[in-house]
Amino acid sequence: MTRRNTRSPRSAGLTGLAGLVATTLVLTACGAGGRDDDGDGDGNGGGASDVGVTEDSVTIGGHFPLTGVAAPGYSEIPTGAKAYFDYVNANGGIHGRKIEYIVKDDGYNPTNTSKVTDELLLQDEIFAMVGGLGTPTHSAVVDQLNAEGVPDLFVSSGSLMWGDDVEARPMTFGWQPDYESEGKIIGQYVAENMPDAKVGLFLQDDDLGEDAEKGVRQFLDEEIVAVERYTSGNTDVGPQIAGLQGAGADLVLSFNTPSYTALAQLVSMKLGYKPKWFVASIGSDPNLVGSLLSQFSEGAIKDGASALEGVMTSEYIPGTDQTDDPWVQLWQKVWDEHGAKGELTNYRIYGMSHAYAFVQALQGVGEDLTREGLVEWLEENGEGLEGPQLAPFRYSADSHMGIAGMRLAEIKGDTTEPLTPVLVTDIGDAEITEDSSGQADDAPPESGIPE
Template sequence: MKKIVALLLSLLLVFSLVGCSTNQEGNTEVTDTANNEQEEAEENNIELAQGVKEDSIKIGTVGVQSGPLAFIGTPYFAGMEAYFNKVNDNGGVNGRKIELIKKDDEFNPAKSLQAVESLIYDEEVFAIVGHLGTPGVMAAVDTVKEAGIPSVYFGSGAVQLTQAGENFFPVQPNYVYEGKLMAKYAVEHFKANNLVVIYRNDDVGRDGLKGVEEGLKELGKSDILKSEGKLAYNSGDTDFTVQVQKAKSLNPDLIIIYGLSTGTAGVLKEIEKVGFDVPMLTTYSNADASFLAIAAPGAPNMIKNLHVMGWLDVTEESLKPLNEAMKKYFPDAPVNAYTMAGWVAAETFVAGLKEAGDNLSWEGYIEAMNHLNFTEGLAPEISYSPGVRQGVTKMAISKVAQDESGNFYFELVSEFNEFK
């Protein structure tokens, strides 16, 4: 039985090991293989970027690793490091081991910007990989763009990242695009004729709502979402009586809940309280066991009506490499959607390294990513081309199900589709 969690793992990439020898003084010398690489790069007029040596590539990442939100960053960075450790143990990428430098921003945008500046200008890393958290990512966008350093994968669905520049490589779907695809599923999968959207009144929720509206317009179905069916709540709200009572009075055949974690859980709790039995659809950001742990106690019955968007097809079998790597390198860390997010961030970066070969200038890596068509992982496809930074565009729907032991999980109920 297929279970979608939210993010992914992938097949291992195995590369050859560059040989080394030790001289009489005890210092490590690079053998002819590495010397030949350097000579070949010089002959081809390839200037290696900062952070790249004959036997290593230094990269950096930023995200919350302490404080109340450390439960997100801890498994996230463990998943990232587990993948890099696995690659390094198999010889690295074209003989180069990956060195990861982590910076803790405590989910503070100002600290996130400082950390990115330090990685670029003090640590002189080759790339920023897996920058975690929309506030911090957006605070550092201009700095990363000005520097021209490759930035691969963001723990964010901000639509601005698709237009930030050629050196930005988002992977997970942005919220506007997801909203458009939600509209497509509303019309084609749920056969909805009367739609209500309950959304968080911030960039996340407004982007999602905008996508739903754009999608319905392109499908010629704008009439199924009326102005009174767009119901906002504020971040930090704990009482959703007004929104749910209004939604119930409109008698919809589908509710889209575009909010994160506790807000969505609060809406579900109120829906349970009033016995509002209606299909619901929410963002992929809630497609994780940690969300079910928060939401299910307050809505044990109505949560079974909840569907989530997902962009990775995760099965127990396909999770095996990630589980094995985590058991080996981080046996005490949880394996959840955040772990998978870190894994895919590392995996995507490495896919670009493979494509680039020894052309490891920033321009060379960006050019390689522009020709990337990566289908070996659990995402339906990760690909880029010049000027196109959409990330993953194929998504599917999962529905909350319950096993014989009473545990809730997400079960795949649709094919992967994209908005065309």
């Protein structure tokens, strides 16, 4: 049984082996064969700061969940940003440069975020990351971006991590109000206006819930009768809602993503649980929650948006309902001219808002665009940036925290009714004050492009 063909394929294998060895030897001979001592191999020097920038273009990227559970709503953010960049490009770009905006799908999975960030950095060679979305996702790549000196601007998440430690993460800038400040403002409002409430907390079990709880507890402690946490991805929130109901909470402060607002509303309806709801800005978009509600209930709830009637929330940029706001009018114009299919939504406005801030920074840095120059400019001028945000940014050499505050409002029909003026604060025990910067009253320039 051991007889074999005379033309054994193995002889081909041996020839191949010989060939490969020969090739390697040749390649080795071509190699440097030792290292010169003049140390010219440092690729991270000054020249590399211009990655992604040419005479007539600047390439930037972002990671967003375009598919998967987190896609509803969030996948619209980059479409809004893209529409605004297209608008700027159509008007000649910034300092002669067109903005090339590359969006990658990470499906809200940190492993994928790491992969697509490598793709953005190594293949697309982006100048900066703009608006990368999500706390668990972005935290997977924030160290890498900083280690490689890539500006990491306007992270679409309210975690403290993006701005509280400038030394550790010098290239990263936050964008929306952090969850702790939001928790503080909501906590103070409840303590002052509803002192008798039995408060329940409904929290996403990550930085979002943790930071928010820290903020809320500065003002409320004995009033809190129950704290329930859910894990993003697990769609059964029955036990948590039942827990809140069991503890007799009559005011639920919920810090969660829109899908979980819808799920929580749905379960409460099933259980006949009718507390007063206070949904943080991240999870309270009435249109999205409405459409999710009718989707989750398989059509049983027709007019989903009205399920949020009377729910309290917070706002830090004007939304689609405020049609007389000059910023919203600009966004509408941009979307009509350059938008993809679909209507202008609050998520698209969110995308346009951070796109606007980025364009403003490009405009401000000037023609010599470098990564470090961009970061320095933001640290020096960030607090005074115009824009749709109701309160100013907190950017400085010591802090990269985003928007400083928000106003509380109640959802009434298709719009919201303000409960408070714009309140600003900061992390830690910083005081909550009424905003005096007039940020909420500014208007975009005529051209719609920052000057």
